Amino acid sequence: MDRCNATELLRLKNVKVTRSRIAILDEIIASDNPVNAIDLHNGLSGQLTVNLATVYRMLKLFVDVGILREAFADNGTQYFEMACVHNPAHAHFQCSKCKRIICLSPLTFEDTILFSEASKIGEINEINIKLKGICQKCRSTA
Amino acid sequence: MDRCNATELLRLKNVKVTRSRIAILDEIIASDNPVNAIDLHNGLSGQLTVNLATVYRMLKLFVDVGILREAFADNGTQYFEMACVHNPAHAHFQCSKCKRIICLSPLTFEDTILFSEASKIGEINEINIKLKGICQKCRSTA
């Protein structure tokens, strides 16, 4: 699975390349699941520390310049993921029991039939699909 | 457009029928768009007043017993709508400029193709689709 390079990506998007931004963006790039601000803040490895307020500022900035997309919200917490070529838009499944999130396969052309009505209403530039239910593991452990 | 009756619905779901619950549920039933706690609290007409904390408790209760579903979240605010036979599951469109929400047509059988992969992962019992973009009105006023 190919991934972006944090420094290159920041430069490409014309935002200043700082130690803190690289550290946070590295975490996001490395994660296979959507992430939230607090996890990113706690997840910093080693000596470097980044203030939580700064993490929030980064997340907003990264969404603004198109590095990230907001994947979904869970109980008032926002989760983000890479919006790069390596991570095409897709739906998310959340188990209501164990709360685990699973990223589904990228949306196909057929899926977009679903959005034909919406495209009459306006120009779509963000798609957000969240499915909730009980995962296999939780069902078998019932 | 047919609508539920608040009192009947509460009785049907085996929750106590109170003046406050009827008032809040009436508001939700009457609304053509998803609603949030604060709007419901402010939207009370006339003499009756219901504490905001109570509104939140009701929303949770109504979701638990299946009267409501959570439609989507916008900037940390949760929006709810009726989960009754008169209001089948559907996607929502939000204009990122004017913030207006539009309820789209109910999901069709074909739409559920989209969820075939997810149904292998687990049993789906909640579907949440939010599309963001620019509405016609906002585009023409640009």
Add this chain to the structure above:
DNA sequence: ATATAATTGCGAATAGTTTGCAAGTAATTC
């Protein structure tokens, strides 16, 4: 190396939501 403009840490402020507890009210029983 200096200058400039952007970024960061810190603390305090917001906004939405939840909670404990005492008082109030709906449904049940007589």
Add this chain to the structure above:
DNA sequence: GAATTACTTGCAAACTATTCGCAATTATAT
């Protein structure tokens, strides 16, 4: 219809996620 009981409500305080102002710091351009 009044007494009983369990549930609901108001209130104030707590909590969570997120935002903001401002002074100090740092990345880039000169």
